[in-house]
Amino acid sequence: DTELILNENLFTIAEKERDPALLDALDDILNGKEGFIQVKNSRRYPDYFLYYRGIPAVNWAMCVFIPESAFYAALYQMNFFLLAIVFIGLIMIIFIIQIVSKRLTKPLYDLSLAAAATGAGDFKANLPGKIFSSELIQLRDSVAKMQRDLQQHILDIQTATADKEKYESEINVARDIQMSIVPHLFPPFPNRKDMDVYAKIKLADSMGSDFYDFFFISDHKLCFALGEVTGKGVPASLFMAVTRTLLRSVAQESKRPEEILWHINKDLCSGNSTGMTVAFFVGILNLKTGETLYVNAGGQNPIILRENGKFEEIDTLSAREPGANENTIYIADTFAMQSGDHLILCSDGIINAANATDETFRKSAFEKALAHFQGDKPKELAEILLSELEKFRGAAPQTDDYTLLTLSYYSAETRGKT
Known part of the structure; x- marks a missing residue:
């Protein structure tokens, strides 16, 4: 800032700002001390950091003003980079989860469809072939056994029904003979x-x-x-x-x-x-x-x-x-x-x-x-x-x-x- 360099010094700035921390730093400089302070809520300038150190040999003092934006620029850049990495990582994780989830849940979904079809009477509904989970393999085998058992049960019922109808028919014939004679x-x-x-x-x-x-x-x-x-x-x-x-x-x-x-x-x-x-x-x-x-x-x-x-x-x-x-x-x-x-x-x-x-x-x-x-x-x-x-x-x-x-x-x- 040209105006600041040509027209201002630490004493004029401290007098105008009336900032206690800045006034204390000025006393330290006059006494040849070293320090580092942060100045916030300045009336005329953006927030900044002040580093000062007295040089007794020449009766001078060195002061360095560092704007807060410049001080944190590298940190902001690093944060942005880290956030970018995290965001990309999250996207990759979500993508991987979707792939793994689909790989795991697709057979389960197919099994649920097969079970529903079996319940509706389709005892030959296709079951998933490639399954990588031992639990799902066990579940698939259980559904397959259920299909076989239901088929056999239906056959048994049909046989029993036919036998019952045959027996009832025989009973009716016998009764007709008995009552007509x-x-x-x-x-x-x-x-x-x-x-x-x-x-x-x-x-x-x-x-x-x-x-x-x-x-x-x-x-x-x-x-x-x-x-x-x-x-x-x-x-x-x-x-x-x-x-x-x-x-x-x-x-x-x-x-x-x-x-x-x-x-x-x-x-x-x-x-x-x-x-x-x-x-x-x-x-x-x-x-x-x-x-x-x-x-x-x-x-x-x-x-x-x-x-x-x-x-x-x-x-x-x-x-x-x-x-x-x-x-x-x-x-x-x-x-x-x-x-x-x-x-x-x-x-x-x-x-x-x-x-x-x-x-x-x-x-x-x-x-x-x-x-x-x-x-x-x-x-x-x-x-x-x-x-x-x-x-x-x-x-x-x-x-x-x-x-x-x-x-x-x-x-x-x-x-x-x-």
Whole structure:
């Protein structure tokens, strides 16, 4: 600054600035001392640094004024250079991070897409091939295993569904056979005044092959039967259909139950590779006398509800079931029915029906149920028995078919009154 050099000196500057630090420095110079101060907020000049030192030999003093901008110029330049280096370094770091991140996250992203596609049902979704992380390799292998397991699970479900549909179809066919083979129109003989009959099958979830039948073999003789084929499904239903057909065919020729069962047993044992048998009760009621000739071949004992309300179980000698041994000999027995009596035949599904506490229906509960019957119609009797059975069973599942036949007898003397 030319004006400063030509017109000013340290004393004039100190006097004008009135800066205490500058005045102290002036005293030091006069005393020959050395120092370095920073002068800020000058009224006339930019901030500066002052270095001074006395020279006693010549009674002089040397003062150096250094503007702050010049003093820090190198530092500012170095800071700028460092900032530039840091900025470039940050850009490079960000670039490297992006490359590494993409390298690491791209397989993870591809895995997430594959997992989503697998969840949507695409079990052949492509999985990433090049993976450099052991954790991601493990994750990829887990997704691949999940795809294979899901494929196998779907195949298992399809197979199980097909098997279930096949089984249900077989059950439906067997039920159709079972229900179409037995009489189902009631009353079956509306013009008869000497008897009435009713029967019903209540199917369980698992298909059985119970059946019943009744038909006249002469004007005054009624043949009735109730059977239970061992086994389930279509084979058992076909075996039941064959048995019922044999019953109708043989009974027209052989008028006695032991002869009927003997012929049926012979035919069923012939070529019976399945080993199926049929628990069979066959009876023939003489409507003129009330005498009932019967054979029980593995079935349940018949029950008679007498006209006076008395409960009576016929203790029968059970013979071997037809289909088991072709050499079986059957022997008939008899019991008498009086006018107003009701005969009850039922399957073991009713007798052995259990409630939630595993108690079975059996004789005591059966007798209690019969006490509610006050009418004279076999249908009403059957409905009361089945209703009481359902109450007894409660929430317990039905595990077997309920098959029931009720037969009411009215003698010739009371025929006109019914």
